[in-house]
Amino acid sequence: MAYLRGKMKQLSSIGRIFFGIAMAAMGLETIYYRDFPYMLIPPQHTWLNEHVIFIYISGALLFLAGVCIIIQKRLRPISQLLGVALLLVFCFAFVPYELKSSGRYMHFGEWENAAKELALAGGALLIGGWGLGGVIFALTILSFGIDHFLFAKEAADYIPAWIPNHLFWMYFCGSALILSSVAILLRVRSKLAAALLGAMIFIWVVILHIPKAMAAPLADNEGEVTSAFLALAYCGISFFIAGIGVGAWAGASRKARPKPI
Numbered sequence: 001m002a003y004l005r006g007k008m009k010q011l012s013s014i015g016r017i018f019f020g021i022a023m024a025a026m027g028l029e030t031i032y033y034r035d036f037p038y039m040l041i042p043p044q045h046t047w048l049n050e051h052v053i054f055i056y057i058s059g060a061l062l063f064l065a066g067v068c069i070i071i072q073k074r075l076r077p078i079s080q081l082l083g084v085a086l087l088l089v090f091c092f093a094f095v096p097y098e099l100k101s102s103g104r105y106m107h108f109g110e111w112e113n114a115a116k117e118l119a120l121a122g123g124a125l126l127i128g129g130w131g132l133g134g135v136i137f138a139l140t141i142l143s144f145g146i147d148h149f150l151f152a153k154e155a156a157d158y159i160p161a162w163i164p165n166h167l168f169w170m171y172f173c174g175s176a177l178i179l180s181s182v183a184i185l186l187r188v189r190s191k192l193a194a195a196l197l198g199a200m201i202f203i204w205v206v207i208l209h210i211p212k213a214m215a216a217p218l219a220d221n222e223g224e225v226t227s228a229f230l231a232l233a234y235c236g237i238s239f240f241i242a243g244i245g246v247g248a249w250a251g252a253s254r255k256a257r258p259k260p261i
Contacts (some may be wrong), residue, residue, distance in 0.1 A: 012243020015198065017070050018236030019123055022229040023082070024066025029226060030059030037226040039116040041089060042097035069127060079128030086121035090114060112147060115140045116230060123237035135185065137237050141197070142181040148174025160208060176200055184241060191242050198238030205231045 026037050034055055068078040094114035119140035125133030148155070148170050156166035163169065176197070183193035209228035 009243055011195065011198075011239050015236040015239025015241075015243060016072075016075075016127055018239065019127060019233050020066045020069030020236075022066070022233035022236065023069060023120075023124075024063045025229045026226065027059045027061070027063030027066060029222065029229075030062060031056055033222055035222075037230075038223055039113040039226070039230065040120075041117075042093050042101070042113075076128050079124050080130065081128075083121050083124030083126075083128055083130065083133060086117060086124060090118045090121060094118075111143070115143045119237070120230075120233060123233060123240070126237065127240060134241060137241075138181045138184040141177050141234075142185075145174045145177030145179075145181060148177060158208070160211065163207075173200070180238075194238045194242035198235045198242060201231055201235040201238060205235060 026040065030036055030040075034052055036055065036058070062082075065078050065082045068074060069082075094117060098110060098114060119137055122133040122136030122138075122140060126137060127133070152167055152170040152174070156170050159166045159169055180193040180197040182188075184190045184197075205228060209224070209231050213224040213228045215224070
């Protein structure tokens with residue numbers, strides 16, 4: 001049992017490092033492309049093109065936050081600040097955009113990018129010791145699972161050609177996402193569910209996202225590179241939950257607060 005607990009704790013560390021790498025990489029992307037990754041801010045932000053310095057500063061801060069998470073330098077406050085910042089972007093950028101600009105806010109698929117950004121916020125908050133982050137992340141994973149059913153036929157061609165029965169795998173992965181998120185939320189074999197979820201997403205990174213990201217030059221393939229690191233971040237959050245246990249993250253907020261002297 002002690003050996004198993006040690007391995008699970010190691011899995012949590014791996015998850016934290018994966019998440020930190022993804023955040024740092026997105027920061028470098030922001031600087032390189034002089035624009036935010038496609039899911040980090042709503043698309044209608046052309047006014048930022050006139051304030052490139054703001055983009056550079058944001059990219060640098062995101063990179064530094066990722067590095068701090070990797071090396072555990074002021075891990076809790078940095079993760080909490082990152083999570084709060086991402087949560088504010090969701091509340092005050094994505095929500096108004098979806099309600100006012102898209103015109104299809106009742107269409108479930110319109111919220112996909114907003115949910116992707118919210119999942120990162122949940123992961124950062126969770127690593128920072130706020131249990132609410134685990135709930136947020138699980139809910140977004142649930143929404144991704146539903147997306148797999150709603151848009152299975154449209155997204156089936158995204159699966160590599162050498163894998164047969166694309167539609168079957170869309171439904172299989174959608175079911176896995178839904179079941180794992182429900183298990184995490186209800187605390188039913190949540191460690192196993194989170195570990196399997198992380199393993200499945202890691203397989204996606206290896207057989208799907210990395211080949212697509214390498215298929216075109218970096219200058220022409222921003223979206224695929226972002227998607228690869230985004231999947232790595234979700235894999236990391238899942239492993240982090242598997243390592244610390246659902247009971248731990250559910251009470252993380254209380255444990256994070258110092259006791260009065």
